[in-house]
Amino acid sequence: MMRRVIGALVALLAALGWTPPAQDADRTSTIRERLLSGEARNIMLFIGDGMGDSEITIARNYFAGAAGRLAMDTLTFTGAYTTYAVDEKDPAVPNYVTDSAASGTGWATGSKTSNGRISTSPATDRDLKTVLEIAQERGYRTGDITTAELTDATPAVLAAHVVSRSCQGPADMLACAQDRKQAGGPGSIAEQQVAHGVDVLMGGGRSRFQQRTDSGATVLQDAAANKYTVIASMQEFDSLVSGRRVLGLFAPGNMTTEWAGAEALPYPSNVAHPQACATDHRPPNEPSLAAMTTKAIELLDRPAGAGPGFFLQVEGASIDKQDHAANPCAQIGETIAFDYAIRVGLEYARLHRDTLVIVTADHAHTSQIISIPTDAHPSVGLISALTTADNATMVVSYATAPYHQSQDHTGTQVRVAAEGPQAANVLGVTDQTDLFRLMVRALMPAVRQPSSQP
Numbered sequence: 001m002m003r004r005v006i007g008a009l010v011a012l013l014a015a016l017g018w019t020p021p022a023q024d025a026d027r028t029s030t031i032r033e034r035l036l037s038g039e040a041r042n043i044m045l046f047i048g049d050g051m052g053d054s055e056i057t058i059a060r061n062y063f064a065g066a067a068g069r070l071a072m073d074t075l076t077f078t079g080a081y082t083t084y085a086v087d088e089k090d091p092a093v094p095n096y097v098t099d100s101a102a103s104g105t106g107w108a109t110g111s112k113t114s115n116g117r118i119s120t121s122p123a124t125d126r127d128l129k130t131v132l133e134i135a136q137e138r139g140y141r142t143g144d145i146t147t148a149e150l151t152d153a154t155p156a157v158l159a160a161h162v163v164s165r166s167c168q169g170p171a172d173m174l175a176c177a178q179d180r181k182q183a184g185g186p187g188s189i190a191e192q193q194v195a196h197g198v199d200v201l202m203g204g205g206r207s208r209f210q211q212r213t214d215s216g217a218t219v220l221q222d223a224a225a226n227k228y229t230v231i232a233s234m235q236e237f238d239s240l241v242s243g244r245r246v247l248g249l250f251a252p253g254n255m256t257t258e259w260a261g262a263e264a265l266p267y268p269s270n271v272a273h274p275q276a277c278a279t280d281h282r283p284p285n286e287p288s289l290a291a292m293t294t295k296a297i298e299l300l301d302r303p304a305g306a307g308p309g310f311f312l313q314v315e316g317a318s319i320d321k322q323d324h325a326a327n328p329c330a331q332i333g334e335t336i337a338f339d340y341a342i343r344v345g346l347e348y349a350r351l352h353r354d355t356l357v358i359v360t361a362d363h364a365h366t367s368q369i370i371s372i373p374t375d376a377h378p379s380v381g382l383i384s385a386l387t388t389a390d391n392a393t394m395v396v397s398y399a400t401a402p403y404h405q406s407q408d409h410t411g412t413q414v415r416v417a418a419e420g421p422q423a424a425n426v427l428g429v430t431d432q433t434d435l436f437r438l439m440v441r442a443l444m445p446a447v448r449q450p451s452s453q454p
């Protein structure tokens, strides 16, 4: 079954021209043909939260086999970037292990900050302008979608500026006194996202938007007043049409994971009985990330020649959350669901070559592929054995925190891959903040307004 799915995927990608030339062949002419400078009418940024090389390899081994390839593996230009944060008190000192807020601030604004901050500067708390804000100024339509709460750090960094990622709704402002509306600030993350007029906002986190602001209305009411169509069901999702701003909130908190399975346990765990994942965990009233990506593109797309198109961020959020939870099946399922969303983006870009697609992660994470442990050489971490698409055993280890505690992010560099205008600039080893400059360089200049001067 799994192999048939992969076969179908490979055939589809081949039909669309996205299968890379055989990797033992000379690929120089293909790479030359795909080497594009200049501007991009559309930018699609795919962020796999916590999707380090380890997480990609684990998902590939399980789903496609060790010699298989995921859609995200087919991008022509692939490099790596460093992701470190900085110290809040002394921003000259690196913090080697970033969180999603600081790393998101890095790729969204081009500036390093300290862990927990949302597009604000360390120590000085200045607002840092984001690529989405610049895209809006240049006349692009914008979208921001996720499988987490919409107010979670990754989607937040594009359209909000607060001291702390915890300030998600108006009732969550304990750590952000100066950002409160009452104190003359811009309000919580939810309030700011709605005030920014991002054209398409979709994900989980409905409960944040049901909270009341300092003025007494809920954020949902503010959204309706700011021309948003607010939706929560698949029926409404399916019948959406372009022309109005959309706020889709499909779960009170994070959206449900696609897959489920047993969590990792101390040795010997299930080494003698490797597990197969349940792949049908998402309830029918929640759209998949690929469906949200397809819908967002439909809503944001503009006819060719009409000037700037769209900027869309797509986050596979729960790769990270399930890595924290030491749950390999849920983690792999989220990685594969993210890969399906990337496939949607690549299909669009294949037909619209003025589209820049970027696939990256915000930071690395815990999970590691290890040798099968034995009584003579047991594992120190939490482990789970899985039967892969190769019909072989893969043991995944989580060893950055004790059993029953949240596993931690790690500090290694992560993959950054791209296709389309400016894509070659991901090559080599860059820094996360360079991605902001790459994307801004790819944006078309603002459409010049007719001058009021004679």
Ligand code: MG
Pocket (backbone or CB within 6 Å): 049, 100, 148, 152, 153, 154, 155, 315, 317, 320
């Ligand atoms: Mg995130």
Ligand code: ZN
Pocket (backbone or CB within 6 Å): 050, 100, 320, 321, 324, 409
């Ligand atoms: Zn995390």
